[in-house]
Amino acid sequence: MAALLQPDMRSARLALALDSGAISLPTEGRIAVFRPRSGDDLSDLPKDRVTVITGFRPDHDWFTARGYACATAVEGAFAAALVCLPRAKAEARALLAAACAALPHGAPVVVDGQKTDGVDAVYKDLRGRVAVSEAMAKAHGKIFSFPAGNALTDWAGTVAEVEGFVTAPGVFSADGPDRGSALLAAALPAKFPSRVVDLGAGWGYLSRHILTRAGVKELHLVEAELAALDCARQNVTDDRAQFHWADATTWQVPHLAGSVVCNPPFHTGRDADPALGLAFLRAAAKMLAPDGSLWVVWNRHLPYDPALRALFREIEDVGGDGAFRVTRASYPVRR
Template identity: 50%
Template sequence: MTSERLRFAIETGGLVLPDDGPLALIGAPADAPVDMLDTSRLTVIQTDAAAHDGWVARGLPTATAPEGRFAAAIVTLPRARDAAEARLALAARHANMVVIDGAKTDGVEAILKALRQRVTLDGQVSKAHGRCAWVRPGDALADWLRPTQAQNAHGDWVAPGIFSADAPDEASVALAAALSALKGDVADLGAGWGWLSRGILRHHGVKTLHLVETEKTALDCARLNVTDPRAVFHWADATAWTPPQPAGAHAPRKLDAVVMNPPFHTGRRADPALGRAFIEAAARVLAPHGQLWMVANRHLPYETALIALFRDVAEIGGDSRFKLLHAARVIRARR
């Protein structure tokens, strides 16, 4: 855990944070302990909606981007190398001291090797299958900064670290081709940078499409990629999202369809529970006549969750890598 490495570095490894000035905690999960830090000086920087909401609930100042100067920035490394470099460069732009905290499985060794070619590390410790290091980089990381959004080879707006940034995901392409006669109010849960949403909006019967995405950088790209006026954007945890209530309505809004290519990893670890949470969310927001269309990796056992929540479940396509699934007639719990 991040807290184990940071605590160990502070208590026994020689990390001495500045006595004065604000501190930034960048990218840390919402359950990370901060009792080893002076929380009166702390601002959390988090672009994931679920983690952002978690920090707000804990009563700490929380923002989506750093502003002004910090005495030190404590950076939790993301999995993607380009996102890790960009996050460290952003921290270096705003802070005199940068503390790097990462797991080996998230590439911390490679990042530290690259850092040593540019600057001298002030110190480092190994703990909990990872490393925590600290440095005063100055402007040595300036070339690691990347545009917040940039166009890929296909002309789509993407950002460092987001899923399938180089090209449309093949599973999403297959799912879009399998959709039939969508209409009414629809949601794309885990919309990413918006490629699948554009496919959904090719169906003229769609009245409104809700793009629900937890990662703000991806959703900001979707706003650029999806310009259809029927699109409504929601920065939210898709597993907890509820459709907005129509003005004057007395009952919760329910949707006619949900389309999704849900994530199936937590970090580098396959996590079927995440996909099941997406399926449960879809069942919760669908009307009795509503339909779910989804794609999943072939090996993930989502059929059990679908059968428990829908009366009609069928595989409608796919290949050796992924499967296309359709479900209808939500099973409502008896009162």
Template identity: 50%
Template structure:
């Protein structure tokens, strides 16, 4: 548990099983909690992290519980929807634990206007507070049933939830007409790139690989095509069921606030492993990210085909074995 939760339990907070923890990351230490605690985590690497520890892990909240702990995410809309979800799933105490950089002070201020707060306790650059579950008080914080962006279904907290990502749009315009029979979209998100890829002549199978279960659920709603195959998986470790002719991707470059180029580098390595001998990679990246060395180490041919002051689009072919 976090040092804030430990301190709260020493200061009068009592938690009752069955308990739900919503949104913990690998930075969250849940080792002191009973293994029957339900962990709700839609991000596959974090999901698997807690599953290996023996917790009851699910991408979406299942049965009702007594108490709930919300680990605050960065996205404000997602944080609000998680508070509402906790209140509808738990009938007892709702605990909110978050860092100042993730907006805990602002959320505390908003919640205090609706219900009576206990705590808050400040420690380790964050705060923890708790209140009695009241779903009615947070009805307007529920995630919209059909949030749309540019005609596509999205959801709070997913990448580019408010509209088409300009980098993905640039990549789509740079692609050749023919991509081959077997194509993969690594980090497919809610399906914008894949919707465009399905228009390519000769395409027989499209693999959408996405670690965010919520985003993948949106992709299923946005794409109704028998050639599309949906994989809830970490693109870095995913292995295709068949050699892929073309990989297309707009890889993420952070899970927190700081840029993590190793994420995109992992996507590049995964693409090379899944491509056929003469396969092609098409990817877009932010201009400042250092992917050129990894690309040239991994592929025999690499070129920047287009770009602007923000983004660069690469075509790489013939992965090195």
């Protein structure tokens, strides 16, 4: 699920910068907009020239539904770029390098971001490398530009190998397995039903563990972030694995599953959002067979107990520690 900016934050900065002449865009040619989020208002840009570039499926679908051309990677020539800064520093740098690589030398790269997403640090880092414009501050963020060139080639995103797994900049837990997933992996049963879903599979850590258990004939990896799913394709090479680039909260399983394994996210941007994890729980319940089970790890402070008890007939804690609970929820309630 995508994090919504407060209404018109990005639009307010972009409109001010364009109207004041602080930032100018070429009158012709395509404009690449990297990583805007669902709810972002791009109406200050000529829609027929904009291509939204994002690998996050909910954002991709949101802009597609509103008539924007969308792509998961740079394709063809562009005359300018707008980079909407993400939270992760490594991903932000990779996007800026990708924007430069997509443009002719000297073409404008516009950078927009919230202070909470590190725009000040990015601006400071860029000042030592490129001829960056003065930053305009508005709506708790900043916008500025610089000419494309070769100065950021060392910022280009590269995959890394961590504990035998391939990861990429910006994916969840890129530095290695997170504590919750490790606890869930340790609590998984010795045998699974034949059809299993890894909901929000990330780069495939849990999937690899699932495939070591007896009984599994079909494993569906469902992941909204394409960069993570591409890593999972390298990390999970078993023929039983099927990969789905999809919003886990809306994806429909081809056939009801015997088990769902899930470490649901609970943040949108920097803010905790229990509704996101609850949407994962509801989606899992719908894709399970009547006698199926959900294996889920969650932070103890999250209010998931009432939802789990409303969605399943049997609830049992099967692992965890002081910060996390690992729960098996069985027999989904059919309404």
